[in-house]
Amino acid sequence: MTPETPPLRLGTRASLLARTQSGTVADALRAATGREVELVPITTDGDVLTGPLAQLGGTGVFVAALRDALLRGDCDLVVHSMKDLPTGAVEGLEIGAVPxxxxxxxxxxxxxxxxxxxxxxxxxxxxxxxxxxAQLLRRRPDLVVRGIRGNVDTRLRKVDEGEYDAIVLAEAGLVRIGRTDRIAERFGADGWPPSAGQGALAVEVRTGTTSAPESADAADAVRAAVARITDVDAEVTALLERAVLRRLEAGCAAPVGISAMLAPGGVALVAEVYSLDGARAVRVERTFSRAEVDGELGRADAAAEVVDELFAAGAADLADLAGSGR
Known part of the structure; x- marks a missing residue:
């Protein structure tokens, strides 16, 4: 590294999972570009406030502080769990890579x-x-399902101490922090579709049109470096899921599962909307060719088809979906 190539500054939350995810991205960037990467700690409201996430503003509470730091120029890139990333565009920012x-x-x-x-x-x-x-109650309406907050280890400790008999988590988080020995059962994404983008990371960067103290050339250099760690398969599936969620305009309290998986015929997508008590559900399954969903416009068209079918089947009667007003 020379004085002309300063280290890339990666903004990260302080939790074990966030630091692990950010460290994985940092290692990939070092390997792909030869540039050093330094982690910049950032505290978010979701880390310090208590209460149910839906009441705090949903998973977006983890995102806002990271984005503010990126827009100010405090860091060059940030890493989000894609399932936590709101689908609305933010002026001056873009997803630069999906590892x-x-x-x-x-x-x-x-x-x-x-x-x-x-x-x-x-x-x-x-x-x-x-x-x-909703998915738990749909399978087992006799269960008592209670809200839970805290990092992965805190939640697991509440099970060990008897506060809960079990908890449901994303497998990706357990894999990343080495806790897979705690898994009692895996739920298949086809029968139990996860949140859009679950398991994927979104590396967000500036577009060069912000007021951050840097030249457009510097912003372009960061975007070019970050783009080198994109996995094209992860990108097409995760961004297709996000396109469907964006078209639904589902609020943070809407019980919606969306899964896109590579299949022999292209990309197989499942989207399911539930009533809050799990008693009712509307499900759509479609397979698109890879060419149809490789680009942003193609994903938007595919999402419109899926969402139109969901609404035609009554999805808007089950959940708060602003997209039904189209």
């Missing part, structure tokens, strides 16, 4: 190693996600 994707599905972690079918009647299961609550 290789981790497992996309949800898992059950229980105190006694029981799976969902063998948990006792009335077992207490922890989840702060309306989608997961």
């Amino acid at each position: 290789e994707r981790a497992p996309v599905g949800d898992v059950l972690c229980s105190r006694d190693g029981l799976n969902l079918a063998t948990l006792p009647r009335g077992a207490v299961v922890g989840s702060g996600s309306p989608r997961r609550v």
Whole structure:
């Protein structure tokens, strides 16, 4: 590294999972570009406030502080769990890379190693996600599902101490921090579609049109460096899921599962909308050719087809979906 090539500054939250994800991206950037990468710690409201995420503004509370720091020029890039990233565009920012994707599905972690079918009647299961609550109650309406906050280890400790009989988490997070030994059951993404973008990381950068103290050439250099760690398969599946979620205009409390997987015929997509109690659901399954969904416009067209079908089947009667007003 020379004085003309300063280190890339990567903004990160302080949690173990966030630092692990950011470290993975930093290592990939070092390997791809030869540039040094330094981590810049950033505290978000989601890290210091308590209460259900839906009441705090949803998973976007983890995103806002990172984006503000990036727009100010405090760092050159930030890493988000894509499932936490709101779908609306932010002037001056863009997703510069989608690295290789981790497992996309949800898992059950229980105190006694029981799976969902063998948990006792009335077992207490922890989840702060309306989608997961609906999916749990759809399978097991006898369960008591309670909200839960805290990092992965905190949640697992609440199971060990008997506050919960089990919890549902994203497998990707457990993989990244080495806690897969706690998994009692894996839920397939086809029958239990996860949140859009789950398992994927979004590396966000400035577009060069911000007021950050840098030249357009410097912003272009950062974007070029970051783009080198994109995984094209992860990009097409995760961004297709986000396109469907964007078209739905689903609020943070809307129970919606979306999964796109590579298939022999192209990309197979499942989108399911639930009532909050899990009693009702509307599901759409479509397969698109890779060429149809490789670009942003193609993904938008595919998303419109899927969402139109969901609304025609009554999805707007089950959840708060602003896109139904089109």
